[in-house]
Amino acid sequence: MGGRRVHPGKEASIGQSTESPNSDVSTDRPEVLRHLRDRRRAPFWLKLSASIVSALLVASLALAAILFLRLQGNIKTDDLNAALGGSTAPAADDNHDPIQILILGTDTRSGANSSYGSQADSSGNGNSDVMMLLNLSADRKNVSIVSFPRDLMVPFPGCKNPAGGNPIPAQDSIQLNSALALGGPGCTVATINAFTGLTIDHFMLADFTAVKDLTSALGGVEVCVSKAVKDPASGLDLPAGKSSISGDQALAFLRTRHAFGNAGDTDRIKAQQAFLASMTRKIKSEGTLTDLPKLYNIADIVTRNLTVDSGLASPTALITMAGRLKDIDLSQVAFVTVPSGEDPADTNRLILSEPAADQLFSAIKQDVSLTTPAKPSSTATASTSASASPSASSSSKAATTKAPAFDTSIQPVIVSNASGVTGRDQELLQSLSAAGYTNSVLGQVVADQPNTQILYGTGFADVAQSLATLYGIPSSALRSAPALSGVQLMIGQDFSSGTKYGKVVLPKDIVAETAGQPISCQEVNDLPR
Structure with a gap:
C-alpha cells in the first residue's frame, strides 16, 4: 500500500525494531555489544593490581604473624613474686596506675655467657650485677630509675624454692644481690618488697649478651671518662674524653668495679646511671620508639636475652610499655641511688641510711616526682x-x-x-x-x-x-x-616521712642526674697495668 515491505531476514527500516519490547539496547549491533562488554568486564590492569594488592596484604599479614610469633617464642617467663605468703595485692592497671618494673642484670656464666668465665664463677640465675627499679608515674609524665647497691645487706623474708621442695628460709640479713641466686627473680622482687614496703608490678632479667647486642643495635652509646682508662679486670679500654661504645666495651663500662671513683659499688652505679642517661637521650633523639623497624629489631634482641614475669610476656605488652615512655620529657627522667652507708659489721658491705631511705620509698609509694616534688593528695x-x-x-x-x-x-x-x-x-x-x-x-x-x-x-x-x-x-x-x-x-x-603531715620529704640531693642533663664524665682511678 505504498509502504516498503520488510522481508524476513532483512534489516528493519528506521523507526522499526526487532528487539524485544523490554530491551533498551539492540543486541544486533556489533558496536553496541562491544561497548556492553567494556562496561561489564574490568580491565586486565585493574584485575592485576587488585590481585597484587591482595597478595601483598596477605603476605604482610603472614609476615606480621611470623614476626610476632618469633618474638613471642623468644620470651622466657618466671614468677613475679616468690614470697612465701604469696602476693595479696591486686594487680596494677598498667594503663592508669603507677608502674614499677624491677630491672635485673645477671652475672651468670651459663649458656651464651660462658665466654665471660666458667659456671664456677656463677651459674643458674646468677647474682644480680644490676638492680634498678623503674618507676613510671600514673600520669606518664615522670620516670625514676632507682639503683640498689649489690652490696646492700637487707633482711631476707624467705622465698619459695624455684626447684620445688622445701622453701628457702628467712634470714636476718643477706647481701641483696644473692636473692637472685637463692630463689630467682621473683625472690629478688619479694625481698625488695619486704624492706621497702613497695609492691613491684613487673620484672625484667637480662644477661651479658643483652647488653652487647642492644648497644650494637643502637649504634653505640656515648660515654665520657676523665682520663684514659685500661682495666684488666673488666677489659675496659678507653681514651680520655668522650667515646661511643658498644658490645664488649659497653659491657665492660657497666661492669667495671675498680676503674671509677672510690672503686666501690656506689661509683659503679654512677657510671651505670650516666650510661643509661646517655642511651635514653640517644633513643629519644633518633625516634627509636616510633620507628617500627628499629623497634622490632630491638624487641627481637631484648626478647632473645630477657626473662620477664607473665604480665609482660608478650611482644605487645613490651612494645606498649615502650610506647608509654616515648613522650616523656628527658628532664623528668631521674636517676637515683638508694641511700646507704658503711655496714658497721663489715666495711665491705652497705646498709640502708635512715630516715633517707624510708623517705625515698615513701615518695615512690605516693607517686611523687623526684625532680619536682609536690604535696601528695591526702584522703x-x-x-x-x-x-x-x-x-x-x-x-x-x-x-x-x-x-x-x-x-x-x-x-x-x-x-x-x-x-x-x-x-x-x-x-x-x-x-x-x-x-x-x-x-x-x-x-x-x-x-x-x-x-x-x-x-x-x-x-x-x-x-x-x-x-x-x-x-x-x-x-x-x-x-x-x-x-x-x-x-x-x-x-x-x-x-610515712618527715615531721609535717602532708609534706613529702625527700633526702637532699637524692637525684644523681636526669636524662636531660649534658653527659657526665666519670672520674678514673689510677689502675695497675
Whole structure:
C-alpha cells in the first residue's frame, strides 16, 4: 500500500525494531555489544593490581604473624613474686596506675655467657650485677630509675624454692644481690618488697649478651671518662674524653668495679646511671620508639636475652610499655641511688641510711616526682571519723599561738606504726621527745592502714589536739576512744616521712642526674697495668 515491505531476514527500516519490547539496547549491533562488554568486564590492569594488592596484604599479614610469633617464642617467663605468703595485692592497671618494673642484670656464666668465665664463677640465675627499679608515674609524665647497691645487706623474708621442695628460709640479713641466686627473680622482687614496703608490678632479667647486642643495635652509646682508662679486670679500654661504645666495651663500662671513683659499688652505679642517661637521650633523639623497624629489631634482641614475669610476656605488652615512655620529657627522667652507708659489721658491705631511705620509698609509694616534688593528695579528711569532741575540733591556728596548758613530760603517748615504713614509729618517737613528750613509748606492731589517726581517752582531748597541731595533722583525724588511758598516735601510710603531715620529704640531693642533663664524665682511678 505504498509502504516498503520488510522481508524476513532483512534489516528493519528506521523507526522499526526487532528487539524485544523490554530491551533498551539492540543486541544486533556489533558496536553496541562491544561497548556492553567494556562496561561489564574490568580491565586486565585493574584485575592485576587488585590481585597484587591482595597478595601483598596477605603476605604482610603472614609476615606480621611470623614476626610476632618469633618474638613471642623468644620470651622466657618466671614468677613475679616468690614470697612465701604469696602476693595479696591486686594487680596494677598498667594503663592508669603507677608502674614499677624491677630491672635485673645477671652475672651468670651459663649458656651464651660462658665466654665471660666458667659456671664456677656463677651459674643458674646468677647474682644480680644490676638492680634498678623503674618507676613510671600514673600520669606518664615522670620516670625514676632507682639503683640498689649489690652490696646492700637487707633482711631476707624467705622465698619459695624455684626447684620445688622445701622453701628457702628467712634470714636476718643477706647481701641483696644473692636473692637472685637463692630463689630467682621473683625472690629478688619479694625481698625488695619486704624492706621497702613497695609492691613491684613487673620484672625484667637480662644477661651479658643483652647488653652487647642492644648497644650494637643502637649504634653505640656515648660515654665520657676523665682520663684514659685500661682495666684488666673488666677489659675496659678507653681514651680520655668522650667515646661511643658498644658490645664488649659497653659491657665492660657497666661492669667495671675498680676503674671509677672510690672503686666501690656506689661509683659503679654512677657510671651505670650516666650510661643509661646517655642511651635514653640517644633513643629519644633518633625516634627509636616510633620507628617500627628499629623497634622490632630491638624487641627481637631484648626478647632473645630477657626473662620477664607473665604480665609482660608478650611482644605487645613490651612494645606498649615502650610506647608509654616515648613522650616523656628527658628532664623528668631521674636517676637515683638508694641511700646507704658503711655496714658497721663489715666495711665491705652497705646498709640502708635512715630516715633517707624510708623517705625515698615513701615518695615512690605516693607517686611523687623526684625532680619536682609536690604535696601528695591526702584522703585522711574524707575517711577518718568525725567523732572528735568540740575541744579536739578547735582551730589549729589558734593552738599554735600558745603553749599547751599541761605538762607535756607526763602525758602518756603511744606511737604505733601503721605506715608500712620500717622505723617510722622510732623516728616520730624521737621528735615527740624533742618536743617535750618524754613519756612517749612505742606501741605494738599493727597492720598497715592508709590514714593517720590520733586516738584519745577521756580527759586527753587537749593533748590529742596538741599533737595534731605539732605535726599539722587535720582535726578530722582525731577520734575519741574512752577505753584508752592517754593518747595513741597511729601513723598511717599518708604520713610515712618527715615531721609535717602532708609534706613529702625527700633526702637532699637524692637525684644523681636526669636524662636531660649534658653527659657526665666519670672520674678514673689510677689502675695497675
